[in-house]
Amino acid sequence: xxxxxxxxxxxxxxxxxxxxxxxxxxxxxxxxxxxxxxxxxxxxxxxxxxxxxxxxxxxxxxxxxxxxxxxxxxxxxxxxxxxxxxxxxxxxxxxxxxxxxxxxxxxxxxxxxxxxxxxxxxxxxxxxxxxxxxxxxxxxxxxxxxxxxxxxxxxxxxxxxxxxxxxxxxxxxxxxxxxxxxxxxxxxxxxxxxxxxxxxxxxxxxxxxxxxxxxxxxxxxxxxxxxxxxxxxxxxxxxxxxxxxxxxxxxxxxxxxxxxxxxxxxxxxxxxxxxxxxxxxxxxxxxxxxxxxxxxxxxxxxxxxxxxxxxxxxxxxxxxxxxxxxxxxxxxxxxxxxxxxxxxxxxxxxxxxxxxxxxxxxxxxxxxxxxxxxxxxxxxxxxxxxxxxxxxx
Numbered sequence: 111x112x113x114x115x116x117x118x119x120x121x122x123x124x125x126x127x128x129x130x131x132x133x134x135x136x137x138x139x140x141x142x143x144x145x146x147x148x149x150x151x152x153x154x155x156x157x158x159x160x161x162x163x164x165x166x167x168x169x170x171x172x173x174x175x176x177x178x179x180x181x182x183x184x185x186x187x188x189x190x191x192x193x194x195x196x197x198x199x200x201x202x203x204x205x206x207x208x209x210x211x212x213x214x215x216x217x218x219x220x221x222x223x224x225x226x227x228x229x230x231x232x233x234x235x236x237x238x239x240x241x242x243x244x245x246x247x248x249x250x251x252x253x254x255x256x257x258x259x260x261x262x263x264x265x266x267x268x269x270x271x272x273x274x275x276x277x278x279x280x281x282x283x284x285x286x287x288x289x290x291x292x293x294x295x296x297x298x299x300x301x302x303x304x305x306x307x308x309x310x311x312x313x314x315x316x317x318x319x320x321x322x323x324x325x326x327x328x329x330x331x332x333x334x335x336x337x338x339x340x341x342x343x344x345x346x347x348x349x350x351x352x353x354x355x356x357x358x359x360x361x362x363x364x365x366x367x368x369x370x371x372x373x374x375x376x377x378x379x380x381x382x383x384x385x386x387x388x389x390x391x392x393x394x395x396x397x398x399x400x401x402x403x404x405x406x407x408x409x410x411x412x413x414x415x416x417x418x419x420x421x422x423x424x425x426x427x428x429x430x431x432x433x434x435x436x437x438x439x440x441x442x443x444x445x446x447x448x449x450x451x452x453x454x455x456x457x458x459x460x461x462x463x464x465x466x467x468x469x470x471x472x473x474x475x476x477x478x479x480x481x482x483x484x485x486x487x488x489x490x491x492x493x494x495x496x497x498x499x500x501x502x503x
Contacts, residue, residue, distance in 0.1 A: 118148055122209075122428040125151035125178050127199055128190035129163040130283075132213060136188050136420070137167055143421030146428035151183040175199055179206035186236075186431065188424075189213060192285045194293055197222040204233040211238045211427050215302045216444050218293030219477060220452050221470040223445045230441065238427045238437060239444035242419035243303045244310075245426075247411035248379040252372050255381045256311050260407070262369030262387055267312040267340060267348030270362045271301050275354040280330050287330035290484035293477060295332030297322065297451040301352040304363060305447040308350075311372065312365045314446055315340035315348060317465045320454035325355050331485060338454045350454070370407070381408045 124140060124147050126133050133154070140149045153172045154160035164171030172178045178187075179202075186209040189199050196217050203210050210230070216223045216239050230237035243249060255261070273296070285291025292298060318340050322333035334355055340348035363374040370383040384391075384402035391402055414422070423439055430437040449466055452473050457464045459476055 120432055121146060121148045122431055123148050123150040123183065123185045124188055124211075124428075125149075125153055125172075125184035125186075125208075126163075126188045126190060127153040127175065127178075127203075128192075128195075128213075129154035129156075129159045130190065133188075133190035134163055136190055136424075137163060139421050139424060140188075141167060143418065144424045144428065146425055146432060151178055151181070153178050153187075175202045175206070179203075179208070184208060186211065186428075192283075192291065193298070194218050194285070194291065197225060200226050200237070201229045204229045204235050204237065207233070207235070209236040209238075209427075209431050211240065211424065212441075213240045214306075214444070215298055215448055215451070216441060217448065218298055219470075219474055220445060220448045220468065221474055223441070223448050224470070227441050227445065236427070236431055236437065237441040238423075238430075238439050239441055240420065240423060241303060241306045241439045241444055242423045243307060244439055245414070245419045245422040247414055248374065248377070249307050251409045251411050252307075252311060252374065252379055252381070255370075255372055255407075255409075256365075260370045260381060260383060261365060261367030261372070263344060263389075264312050264342065264346045264365060264367050266346060266364075266366040267308070267342075268362060268364040269304060269308045269348075269350050269352075270360060271296075271304055271352035272356040272360050273300050273352075273354050273358045274356060275300070275328075275334075277328060280328060287328070287332050287334075288484050289331060289477070289480040292332065293481075294451065294455060295322075295324070295330065295334050295336075296352045296354050297333060297336050297454055300354055301336075302447045302451065304361070305350075305352075305450055306444060308363055309446045309450060310443065311363070312348070313342065314449060314466055316343040317341045317463055318350075318450075318453055318457060319463045320457035322455060322458040325353075327355050333455070333458075336454055336458070338457070350450075379408060379411070380406070383407045 126137050129152050137149055140147045149167055149169055151170050152160050152164040157173045160171035187203045189212045193215050196212055200210050280287040318338045320338040322336035325334050328334050335353040338350045365372050368387050373380045383405045426438050429435040453464050453466050453468050456473050
């Protein structure tokens with residue numbers, strides 16, 4: 111076993127828990143991109159996997175979180191297990207005195223996210239979430255536009271998230287695309303990143319009517335297409351769509367407000383400002399043909415490669431813990447995308463509208479039933495498939 115790493119001043123010692131494809135990528139990112147972090151341990155229930163990854167980085171390997179805690183090898187943990195395992199791992203780490211940076215989604219149910227947030231508060235430790243797209247310059251600019259009042263009151267929202275996954279992707283791990291192993295499909299796995307930004311920019315709806323299905327393209331039991339009509343407390347309306355059945359080319363986010371609008375299409379941001387609030391124009395203008403004057407106020411941004419975004423997020427997390435800098439991916443705000451995801455699933459299975467926040471017990475009962483009915487895969491699972499998304503490395 112590798113020797114314990116000596117603690118460096120002003121550097122956060124981090125253990126990566128879960129040495130699958132994502133965990134291995136996180137190990138490499140810490141080592142190659144994050145000066146404020148020091149990789150000091152690897153944890154995986156498959157001992158040979160943990161030892162392999164630990165040896166590659168010359169750090170000790172552990173089979174359990176309790177072994178890690180007993181070693182004193184880390185000040186923080188990065189959790190990269192399958193998300194239904196996040197809750198027990200995160201709670202144990204927090205109770206053991208570790209700060210935690212958790213992969214998205216925070217959990218498969220919003221009730222589990224509630225427990226994690228409460229555990230962090232009780233332990234007085236930081237709980238962050240890996241929503242690295244908040245660090246894309248275009249979305250940093252969009253968030254600044256909203257915070258500066260560029261939208262005014264939200265009037266309409268739109269989020270379309272087409273993406274593609276092959277059957278081989280779903281067969282790469284036994285837990286993927288099953289109710290028992292993942293707790294959902296596109297809503298819980300592929301969609302959360304932009305759902306997170308959609309909510310940060312436009313807010314959570316007050317109620318929705320959702321519909322989720324499994325297409326003939328995939329031999330899976332969870333949804334690979336989902337849509338919802340959204341209704342907001344101020345009367346605004348919206349539409350949401352996500353799938354893993356078509357190319358990502360048409361990914362679109364749009365928020366229309368009373369003072370301006372923003373849109374994101376194919377990687378490009380557009381911010382628009384009106385010369386006055388539309389309510390004021392409507393009430394005060396004597397002209398029957400008065401319309402808002404539109405000005406393009408899109409800021410110029412320098413792009414950052416996708417494989418650097420996680421490093422930016424990790425740096426912020428470490429600097430928050432070590433130096434007290436503001437945390438940009440906190441669990442409280444990250445819970446909102448899970449609230450929306452669970453609400454769409456609940457609405458679809460109840461075949462009716464639901465209000466947000468959802469009834470936690472009602473959703474947990476639904477998921478328990480779906481897990482009880484979960485079926486084994488018909489095709490062979492490629493248990494050796496530990497390939498990281500090439501866009502992240």
